[in-house]
Amino acid sequence: MLPTLRPDLNEHLYLRDPQGTDLGRRLLAESVRLLDDIGFEAFTFKKLALVLGSTEASLYRYFENKQRLLTYLMSWHWAWLRFRVRVALHNVADPRQRLHHALVAICQASVDDPATPDFDEAALYRVVVAEASKAYLTKDVDANNRVGLFREYKQLVADLVPVVQALNPAYAHSHALVSTLLESARNQYFFAKHLPSLTDPGTDVRAFLEHLALSALAAPASCTPAPAVAS
Amino acid sequence: MLPTLRPDLNEHLYLRDPQGTDLGRRLLAESVRLLDDIGFEAFTFKKLALVLGSTEASLYRYFENKQRLLTYLMSWHWAWLRFRVRVALHNVADPRQRLHHALVAICQASVDDPATPDFDEAALYRVVVAEASKAYLTKDVDANNRVGLFREYKQLVADLVPVVQALNPAYAHSHALVSTLLESARNQYFFAKHLPSLTDPGTDVRAFLEHLALSALAAPASCTPAPAVAS
């Protein structure tokens, strides 16, 4: 099952609350493993039912389809990240420290929590890295967004915006910066593993992102203006 | 058909060169329209055959599957971007100007070329924004990468790295920065349209990215170090 934290995820994500039953919890845990194994495209409820010793029909009682299940899993991850960030920032006052700790929380999302033996957090993070964007890069983003399916991601961004704003209240792109940091974190991990020429060897993703954010927010006048020469 | 530019895309992308025949060229043009219409998940060769007045079997002679077709289309886009960047940077010497023009080329990828009436470039860019990452976020990235399917994207990054390096030869993350700029450009367009709370209202993506890159590369010492306080 999913670890200790049990956020109230949007009820449109599921048909029946998977956290409420044994089968539901095993569904969640095993789906992460299976997604990690074979990827979202090859993943089916039939295969999942097989490893669970259950049936397709039973699983369809929890989730309308695998897309919703994916979005559920990603939402859970985002909720968990929010929690981690909140804890990491607790009692840290210095704005620069706050950014630092937030980025540590975001980038160390893959570390396994030994308190949850039957839930593979490292596998979830691999699934997040490889599949998260498929949760919203679909033709029904707008419909899904309308019913709140991306609430957790948007909340995570909303939580981080003040962290960034604190360093430079005049910065005009704090939402864009935050979403770029989150998306880039995933991408750079993926690239490092699979398309290394799209990153730099031995890159510390957190250090890269922290430098990026701090320098953007330091915003010395010399960085800001677009060049004035003719096009 | 695809516009004037005819790059030599990796031959593993297709079974039969679609640029070499009339049906092949119509396949490419219509697939963009159909992908834009219904999205990658709902897209099938059967539906495409229908709008082409052709048959499934005929289309499967060009592409092994829709994944390869998508990667072909994205590769064509990346090759075209490379070309646009090259043209934009021609005879521009000032490093800051070069970055500026490169980003203009990248961010204005959606403008339609009136020279190619039967090819909808705006539609291709929408498809790129929504679907490009699905070309590599799969379980067979590594196999596909090995046979060169992502050559164009990697080349685009490789072309842009010197542009960035010229502004700061000591910068340690130029590959990560370039790939972040490219990925972020797509993401921010998508967010602006579908998940606006993940960007800032009225954001000029190019201006955002240019400020981000310039400030990261300006790298005053005050931005660089991680904070020294206890964790």
Place this chain on the structure above:
DNA sequence: TAAAAATGATAGTATTACTTTCAGCGAAAT
């Protein structure tokens, strides 16, 4: 004009993505 290449027509297979119905079982309420 003959050979080669490309296309269309037809058909077929395995799998996917579901839905439906019904029966059985354990826990909770009466």
Place this chain on the structure above:
DNA sequence: ATTTCGCTGAAAGTAATACTATCATTTTTA
């Protein structure tokens, strides 16, 4: 103690997807 409820499993079915194969016909080209 039994009814009832919620959940699961079993079985079957459907439409669509993702292909592959064969063969006749048309188009290109040498």
